[in-house]
Amino acid sequence: MSKPFEVRRARDVARWSNEADVVVVGLGCAGASAALEAGSAGADVVVVERGSAGGGTSAMSGGVIYLGGGTPIQKQCGFDDTPEEMFKYLMASCGQHRDEVKIRAFSEDSVAHYHWLVAQGVPFKPVFYPHYSGEPPTDDGLVFSGSENAYPYKDIARPAARGHVPQIPGKAGGLLMEKLIASLERTSARILTDMRCETLVVGEDGAVAGVVLKHFGEETTVRARKGVILTAGGFILNRDMVAVHAPDLARCQFLVGSDGDDGAGILMGMGAGGLAINMSMGSISLPIIPPKKVQFGVMINAQGQRFVNEDSYYGRLGEYVMYRQEGRAWLVLDEKCFERPEVPREIVAVGESTAEIESALKLPAGSFAATVELYNRHAERGEDPLFHKSREWLAPLEPPFAALDCCVDTSFYASFTLGGLRTTIDGEVMTPEGGIVPGLYAAGRTSAGLAAPGYSSGISLGDGSYFGRRAGRRAAR
């Protein structure tokens, strides 16, 4: 079995098969961005990709890229955004482990980053898609992809849609990667496919000097004169790593990843002396919309209590159920707001009264009744002082009721890892003591992301492409 953590000593490499200034490991969104930018900075670049073609998990994704601060698309769609508002939203939503310095740079440079993506050929249609979701079924270019419009964020930062989606109906991630790879192919970068990176080569001084590769069973090497950039995905598909670091995530039905998300990039970085952080954290999605009208319902826990504003983004809903409610919750609707969600959810209770719902869901007697009574009393006045759901989704609930299953172990949840190598703002891999591993860089899900936890869709492609570029520039120096 491959042991990416066990680095190869440079003195044990008899002869390098190949060499370059910068070697990029993995051709997803972060890798393509890193390679493009390293090339622009004058570096001779080699990209190694384990698949027969690039794209990775980025290509399989919905293609939403978190951008803002006043992009042309935002302006044309009527959103008044600034870097400061974007910064405030991300600081508030990205959880206790957020990285302020990175969030600042990501927000301030976001408009420029948008223009860079467009310059690579990525098209965005200046039309807002109002039914927020990770993947609009249309070719519209802008969606809400977080909790910007929901309490408490709407009071902290002026809400703006920031999910930018390449112009194609359906899987925009594929188009994004097609364009980035096409742009890369116009450069002098060499793309070596079917090349699995086995491990890093480290010199006597501790600096990363190159990579060991396997190409159809045959070992080969590439020397990196300036640096190696690890953009090889996360570890959601490495069962052992998930069991050790993030066992909660394995409970989700849908693990979002491709073959590359086996943790090898993170293990290689650790083997060279890098620190991995936020390893227990992941994006945990509980999609209940579309249709948006189900947000008129109440989400309750096993005590019959509400615990979150139901108009929160599904990344927030999933985290709340998983971590705060032991993984158990139901969305209770009445006739006004009942509609089958697009992601199927089983109806696990129907009742002509609150008592029938309590009985069907085995809730404590009177608990759901008390919740509805208090909720309705405030909803009649258009208020939700407990969780501050937006007025537009507030109306008293009347029997009959139906409850949709939102439990982690029995209904649809999606997850991927957010932990990875700790990096500086320029992608340099850091040691446990806050130093730098010379010659080693990381971006995308091989690195610890902006959000941990507190995920809004598009942050992964957003931070992957942006910090991938920064890593490329720094490595090319």
Place this chain on the structure above:
Amino acid sequence: MSKPFEVRRARDVARWSNEADVVVVGLGCAGASAALEAGSAGADVVVVERGSAGGGTSAMSGGVIYLGGGTPIQKQCGFDDTPEEMFKYLMASCGQHRDEVKIRAFSEDSVAHYHWLVAQGVPFKPVFYPHYSGEPPTDDGLVFSGSENAYPYKDIARPAARGHVPQIPGKAGGLLMEKLIASLERTSARILTDMRCETLVVGEDGAVAGVVLKHFGEETTVRARKGVILTAGGFILNRDMVAVHAPDLARCQFLVGSDGDDGAGILMGMGAGGLAINMSMGSISLPIIPPKKVQFGVMINAQGQRFVNEDSYYGRLGEYVMYRQEGRAWLVLDEKCFERPEVPREIVAVGESTAEIESALKLPAGSFAATVELYNRHAERGEDPLFHKSREWLAPLEPPFAALDCCVDTSFYASFTLGGLRTTIDGEVMTPEGGIVPGLYAAGRTSAGLAAPGYSSGISLGDGSYFGRRAGRRAAR
């Protein structure tokens, strides 16, 4: 500054100052246990301790040791415990990241481990102290030190008191360490004090070969023929490491640690190729008892809702407030159950009605009223179907009310880290790929503990001493 992560290469050690079969780094509970057992197995042992005397954080602690399965003390106090019941409780309470194999061994060997402690001279008085707490003010030998008597654990495993406390009024941790060190001094082990371990020495084969020490500014070395055991504490007093790995813990007023808890042991292990896990986790204590009568009250969140059974152990209460309630909670009492807790807590609201409490605590109108109404309706029948508080603490609450501050940022919380090096059941330090770092062992808070999260008092001294012994035995092989 010292850089424990940067290991010394064996070829750079010109001459070893000293040598031994087994070198133990740190003379707390885990270190003393490791040294004693390595010596018993025939090894020539050196213990290096940074302080002028041993003891470490163990000596400062309340001295509660989690033991069970039917110890003589448990039997004499009338508790019918078995290894299986202890195993079931720990599996249920130690959280999602628990280590089943270790919990099994810890439970099955617990009676034998008790006898070993007694054989080292540690005295336990066979008297049960009924007011459970980490530190009985008496010299009684047994306390409840977890949530054994509380839902859901009481239905999962037959409740038994398992907090074993050395016989001395007050700080029993001091007595524990006095006895263990005295026992160690009767062996041939050499104890070198005022010796700060700077880093590990690693051979060409990756095996740990010894340690680099500083003794009043002068560097010295000890070669370890068989192995080095890291028992150097956790990292709660390393501000940078806490900020990176476990920022929530820094919010607690009282950080439980001594100088040694600076993370150096963990960093050394990582530098030699070890994996640190559960690094975001810690024990988070919210002491509300004694007196126990305050458990008649209700703990509420910022929505005026209950969220936990109030008779849970304070390690559980603290975690629930920190992670599930954004760090905000209050304990509301009525005249029947009002008494000042031993750990002072500010009275932040008093009121003649639920509405006055809502107003004073800025809770949503009607929210606390609804909580009390539902609580009282069930409490009248001796029931708590929401959170299953024990019948003995259930009675309807009547105005006037008083609310005690239990918020993380404004009231007393205590914390220490539970993350550390991943080890096998015999203390061998593991790599990120599940292999072993040859010659390196860890125990106590330098290693990842049994509980993560889900802490019951006594687990730290319990797993430190037990797995310290196993590491000593294995290293001496």
